[in-house]
Amino acid sequence: MIGPRATKAWPAGPEQAISVLERCSLGVLALVVVSFLALPLVALLERAVRTSDFLEVLTSSTVAEALRLSFITTGISLILIVVFGTPMAYLLARVRFPGHQIVDTLIDLPIVLPPAVGGLGLLMAFGRRGLLGEWLSDIGIELAFTTTAVVMAQTFVASPFYVRTAKAGFEAVDRELELVSQTLGLSRMETFFRVAVPLAWPALLAGAVMAWARALGEFGATIMFAGSIAGRTQTIPLAIYRSLETGLEVPLALSVILVVIAFLVLFIFRFLAKGSAFYV
């Protein structure tokens, strides 16, 4: 559709009457939900501000190390997810191959699987006594309880968020456009980069943002497979948990940082979702 959309969503007529009682009960219900969601955030911020040496804590070594580790590992995870996930998503969106359904389901599995189970699975596969780990151990590669393990755990848990969104993005690209591109002299590969990727771009970006956010919050799989070693495997969520033993300052500071990031991510996500303006 070109031009402004029709503004009238309902057919003209008398507005549906809502009684005072209905209004009040709906209002109360909404208030309960909003408070339940908002109260913990307010409490976090309030407590963090009340902590006198908040800024000092932010620059402490535990916090700085956790932050550094989190950003490095999630960055690497995101790169891996995008590099391997994009062709996978395109394949799932465009080609009906034998076992398509199975692969599709497998890709989504980590979303519903408890992260701890994922972590245990990774341990059973890549741990010292693991399916592949035993052999890797023989040639001198130890994965469990290393920074690499953190990346593996994050990638395992977060990749579906990217692949899913990217797949939907590619599916929305008119196949005819890719065929036209080929008749205009471009190979399939060139067509992928010049037609499919630019048109699916908002979805790819949104998927990447969601996957990154999920990787940043990763706890269960990481603690199972990588443990909680300060400076090596102790990412922000693990640091929050571990440092609770010694006081509230560090967990509060880290939590506030995560809350701010979460807000930013959602904001960007909404903005990108709106930004898919190519589609007429």
Next chain:
Amino acid sequence: MLEVGISLGLPGFELDVSFAGGDEMVVLLGPSGAGKSLTLRSVAGIVSPDSGRIVVNGRTVYDSSTGIFVPPQKRRVGYVPQDYGLFPHLSVEANIAFGLRGLSRSERRERVGEMVSLMGLRGLEKRHPRQLSGGQKQRVALARALALGPDILLLDEPFAALDPAIHAELQDELVTLQRQIGMTIVLVTHDRAEALRLGDRVAVMIGGHIRQVGSASEVFTSPVDEEVATFVGVETIAPGQVHAYDDGLAVIAVGDRRVEAAVEGVVAKDVLVCLRPEDVVLTPLQDSNSYISARNRLSARVQRIVPTGTQVRIILDCGFPLVALITKQSLEELALRPGDEVVATFKATAVHLIPHPPRL
């Protein structure tokens, strides 16, 4: 130049077509589901037939017997799909320049400029497809395909998505363009008025097969079989027997009526008498002097009157069903009502005969 002879089997559908065209406008005309688009896509190389051969300007781009399959990106075939397939993320300029490679920046700009002026797109270069009208989109798609200097141009229902009010104008533009660039254009349509207007050569396609190829007037006045006749707009089709020949005329008995048809030589004994509704003139019973030149005058009873746009379709019974298409004005002058008697008049040259062995 194009030669196509391909077959392709799909679940529940069999495509088996062969036709050829010179540097002219070739129209593939047929109802939806006839396999027209599939044929076009096979020529473009985005569908692979099961067997056969496709030759474009003397270059074999597909031949199952020698295993040749030139991929679409190497075919030099311009393809414009039904909704034009413009890239929504690119401007008009970038759309036209899309396939231009191996050129310097200035050469590319020059080429885009040429196409922009050829297709009358000046001032629209920076726009995006969503800001264009249907007609403009069509011209951008043509410009984009032509920019690469293809050997042949394929257009799939280029007017279907456009306002009918501007069809005639854009069709004339397309004819002019074809004369200008002088290349083979294959156009797919289900609209016979479009085929008649555009086609130097018309191939009628029904049920996965090409039934008839010829000039537009040949196909429209001399369809080869009943189905083609129906599709090209013959509305009166009645079985009859040729009884006598008289000075280039065949005298045919249709039921208990007599119809004369202009023929060359001798035709089969059993025939289908075909008549287009616009070739039938209706006159009042008492007014027996008009249209002396017409060879066939049959009294008929009006059965139904069906308005169709600016004209009115009169369904008559004159021993066999006969359809006439007259203007609203004639209808008023004749003051026809269902049940009225009129005289249906048509020339012997308007009658087309299809050999029709009686079914046993």
